[in-house]
Amino acid sequence: MKALGWVVAVALLWLAWAAPRAAVDEATARTVVQVAYALAFVVLLGFHARQATTPEAG
Amino acid sequence: MPPWALALLVSWGLALYWAPADAAMGERYRFIFMHVPFALATYLGTFLAAGAGALYLWRRDAEWDRWARALTEPAALAGGLTLWSGSLWGRITWGVWWVWDARLTSMLVLFLFLAGALVLRDLLGGGSRGARAGAVMAVAAAFLVPVVHLSVYWWRTLHQPPTVLRPQAPAMDGEMLGVWAVCVAAVGWWLLATAGARGKALAEAER
Numbered sequence: 073m074k075a076l077g078w079v080v081a082v083a084l085l086w087l088a089w090a091a092p093r094a095a096v097d098e099a100t101a102r103t104v105v106q107v108a109y110a111l112a113f114v115v116l117l118g119f120h121a122r123q124a125t126t127p128e129a130g
Numbered sequence: 131m132p133p134w135a136l137a138l139l140v141s142w143g144l145a146l147y148w149a150p151a152d153a154a155m156g157e158r159y160r161f162i163f164m165h166v167p168f169a170l171a172t173y174l175g176t177f178l179a180a181g182a183g184a185l186y187l188w189r190r191d192a193e194w195d196r197w198a199r200a201l202t203e204p205a206a207l208a209g210g211l212t213l214w215s216g217s218l219w220g221r222i223t224w225g226v227w228w229v230w231d232a233r234l235t236s237m238l239v240l241f242l243f244l245a246g247a248l249v250l251r252d253l254l255g256g257g258s259r260g261a262r263a264g265a266v267m268a269v270a271a272a273f274l275v276p277v278v279h280l281s282v283y284w285w286r287t288l289h290q291p292p293t294v295l296r297p298q299a300p301a302m303d304g305e306m307l308g309v310w311a312v313c314v315a316a317v318g319w320w321l322l323a324t325a326g327a328r329g330k331a332l333a334e335a336e337r
Contacts, residue, residue, distance in 0.1 A: 117135060123328040
């Protein structure tokens with residue numbers, strides 16, 4: 073879980089760095105879009121797994 | 131892997147590799163296959179949570195409270211992902227991460243209502259006070275949805291007007307529209323499946 077957190081953090085930082093460049097470069101834009109989709113997919117999977125876990129009562 | 135995840139992989143595969151590039155926006159437009167489905171999932175989750183919340187306020191049945199909470203959680207996440215993907219798309223196409231225009235601001239307020247409903251529940255404890263507050267917030271959030279959607283018509287915004295859900299025919303190529311519809315269905319499936327899993331987990335915790 074900790075490793076996944078690092079992957080998400082690095083992907084977010086990379087997106088923040090690459091987004092301004094993607095405005096002018098088509099190849100970077102394609103990669104930015106792909107990384108954003110991959111990141112969203114990981115977040116949805118992680119959230120679903122957490123949701124399906126029985127919470128503490130009360 | 132859950133079935134909704136496979137559907138999402140297929141739909142996003144189509145969005146990234148099968149749908150043609152846009153004539154004006156190139157590769158950047160592909161955010162539409164993620165950003166808009168998340169926004170619509172936020173609307174759907176909010177309406178369903180509000181329905182469950184209203185039923186709880188009427189019947190005082192704990193089962194409706196569980197569903198209101200189970201639906202508010204993925205709706206809030208979908209709202210957060212809408213803001214995140216939109217901000218990224220905005221930086222690429224507008225040159226800014228954020229502007230305080232009516233669409234972005236009203237979506238942020240909707241997200242804060244949903245997140246606020248969850249926080250308020252926990253702050254007031256797991257009893258009926260928390261449940262009532264969560265239900266009222268969810269119902270209030272539902273009234274914001276039309277404001278968010280129509281904000282681009284009511285005020286002058288940097289955000290574009292709707293491409294598909296508008297009075298005229300969709301302003302989208304048929305092939306792109308087909309992929310978009312598949313993406314909307316897959317994200318909707320995620321929302322309902324996740325809320326279902328949460329609803330069951332909450333019911334088990336209470337047993």
